[in-house]
Amino acid sequence: EADIYQTPRYLVIGTGKKITLECSQTMGHDKMYWYQQDPGMELHLIHYSYGVNSTEKGDLSSESTVSRIRTEHFPLTLESARPSHTSQYLCASITGGGVGTEAFFGQGTRLTVV
Amino acid sequence: GDSVTQMEGPVTLSEEAFLTINCTYTATGYPSLFWYVQYPGEGLQLLLKATKADDKGSNKGFEATYRKETTSFHLEKGSVQVSDSAVYFCGGGSNYKLTFGKGTLLTVNP
Numbered sequence: 001e002a003d004i005y006q007t008p009r010y011l012v013i014g015t016g017k018k019i020t021l022e023c024s025q026t027m028g029h030d031k032m033y034w035y036q037q038d039p040g041m042e043l044h045l046i047h048y049s050y051g052v053n054s055t056e057k058g059d060l061s062s063e064s065t066v067s068r069i070r071t072e073h074f075p076l077t078l079e080s081a082r083p084s085h086t087s088q089y090l091c092a093s094i095t096g097g098g099v100g101t102e103a104f105f106g107q108g109t110r111l112t113v114v
Numbered sequence: 115g116d117s118v119t120q121m122e123g124p125v126t127l128s129e130e131a132f133l134t135i136n137c138t139y140t141a142t143g144y145p146s147l148f149w150y151v152q153y154p155g156e157g158l159q160l161l162l163k164a165t166k167a168d169d170k171g172s173n174k175g176f177e178a179t180y181r182k183e184t185t186s187f188h189l190e191k192g193s194v195q196v197s198d199s200a201v202y203f204c205g206g207g208s209n210y211k212l213t214f215g216k217g218t219l220l221t222v223n224p
Contacts, residue, residue: 041217101207105157
């Protein structure tokens with residue numbers, strides 16, 4: 001079982017609120033990713049990190065921000081939530097280089113902005 | 115860049131039917147290939163993987179063979195169960211970068 005955790009699992013908040021989605025892993029992986037999953041199931045990479053103090057934007061533009069102060073922790077923040085941010089957010093940590101690459105996913109946070 | 119194309123669903127089968135979900139990939143190198151499964155309300159779990167040509171990944175009755183000549187990694191299961199109902203993602207990975215297909219929703223009816 002993968003040791004990567006996301007909290008909260010479900011969140012309903014009002015428009016304009018600031019929120020932080022938490023993601024932690026105990027596997028010591030340097031590489032961590034955030035995906036947004038739309039209702040059609042497709043995964044969109046929104047942020048990634050290759051280690052402490054390293055953060056990059058992904059393929060899909062997002063109004064969220066991330067930080068990586070500790071290896072095990074990769075939180076995602078929305079400064080002012082909007083209904084368009086309603087989605088499932090999945091965090092993953094990546095191990096192995098070359099052909100050993102494999103992703104471990106958290107259980108996800110389902111965010112609803114009303 | 116790398117890309118993964120998988121059969122679009124939804125796929126609906128009766129219990130004990132044969133399952134095939136097609137997946138093809140395009141990559142500049144030779145990535146590892148994966149199938150991940152997502153049960154309702156959960157994150158993705160690795161179902162099986164193959165790291166080189168002609169490798170066969172298998173788990174829980176599912177199988178997929180890495181075919182370099184056709185750039186394919188089709189998922190198969192001989193007899194599906196209701197508990198196999200989930201979304202299945204094909205993916206490729208190399209040097210810490212992962213590319214996923216759009217997902218295929220499988221529903222198995224009793």
